[in-house]
Amino acid sequence: MMQTVSPSAPDVRAELGALLEIRNAQIIYDNAVEAVRDVSLSVPEGAVVALLGSNGAGKSTLLKAVTGTLHLEEGELTKGSIRYAEEDIGHARTERIVSQGLILVPEGRRLFANLTVEENLTMGAYRKTAAEMRRLKSMVFDLFPRLHERRAQISGYLSGGEQQMVAVGRALMAEPRLLALDEPSLGLAPLIIDSIYQTIDRMRHELKMTIFLVEQNASQAMEIADYVYIMENGRVVLDGPAEKMRSNLDVQEYYLGFSAGGGERKSFRDIKHYKRRKRWLS
Structure with a gap:
């Protein structure tokens, strides 16, 4: 029988206000296929929350609902609610969500492959002034020194790890209030994954960033997360503080x-x- 997490364990969610709140969400594709059923979770301001599960568990579907891209695949939030910064975004378009500071680093990076590293970063800050762009690029290059070395190279010719760095850096150029990361370790070598996760941990501590981390790599995610949810077959089957979940x-x-x-x-x-x-x- 499943070992449950002690209800007396410290709960980061009780200590911080929720920046993102999902309540009893049901998501259906093509008016027929239920992909997510009665899922509730919260991401407190300043915390790292990990959503874990195998491929097909419903993680990415939930993330699409949060970032306003469900409609692109004939998906719909049919029940429940999604609130970000106390506003209902369950049926909002991506541009409105992005303007409020919820920024996604998508699975598979999705860079502008024909642009240079620096041009990709600039695309992430298209609403910023020239002075703000310089400040933000300096911050990104401090987090990812390799990108400074590669700043004039075409992004499509970079290694997978370097492309992931560009994808994260491009998102940071928008100065997110909440950064959503979809499978940041996918397809990367172990040493590169370690490096990416060290940087994510720096972002949380040095930039005081709120991070919603969607992953299959449970071991890495639990090392930096404050709170963990595990999904299977469209449901959250277990959740708790990361320390308790690891044990x-x-x-x-x-x-x-x-x-x-x-x-x-x-x-x-x-x-x-x-x-x-x-x-x-x-």
Whole structure:
């Protein structure tokens, strides 16, 4: 049976006001396919909140609802609400959401591949003055020194890790109040992932940034998150402070890949009975 997180555990959500609040959200595609069912979560101001789960769990669908892009794929928020900075954005367009400071770094980077690194950064700050652009570029180059070295290179020829740095840097040029990161570790080598996550941690501490992190890489995400939600089959099945989630035996076994005995690494083949045990979903 699933080990639950102690209700007496410190809850970062109780200490900080919610900047993003999702309540009982249901999302349906093509008026037929339910992708998200009765999901509630909150992202407090100044916190890092991680939304974890395997491919197809509904994470990206929820993020599309938050960033106003559901309609591009015939998706619709049919029940519940999404509020950002105390405003209802459940059916708002992307341009309105972006103007309020909620900025997305999309899965797969989606750079302007034919533009240079510096031109991509400029595109992220198209509403800024020349002086503001210089200040923001200096901040990005401080976070990502490699981008300063590559600033005149065409973005499409960069490595995957460097492209991810450009994607994050472009988002920072808009001075987000809330930065949403969709699978920032996808397709990257372990050393590059470590570097990206070190920078995300710096952004939280040095820039006091609120971050909503959507990931499959549970181990990395839990290391920097304050609070964690886990999704399966369109539902949140478990949530709690990151420290408590890391010590949860079921999370260790099924999401971090460690058995209860001796910290031995387990393979997917060893834990394939997991789906048969997920009775909390029924």
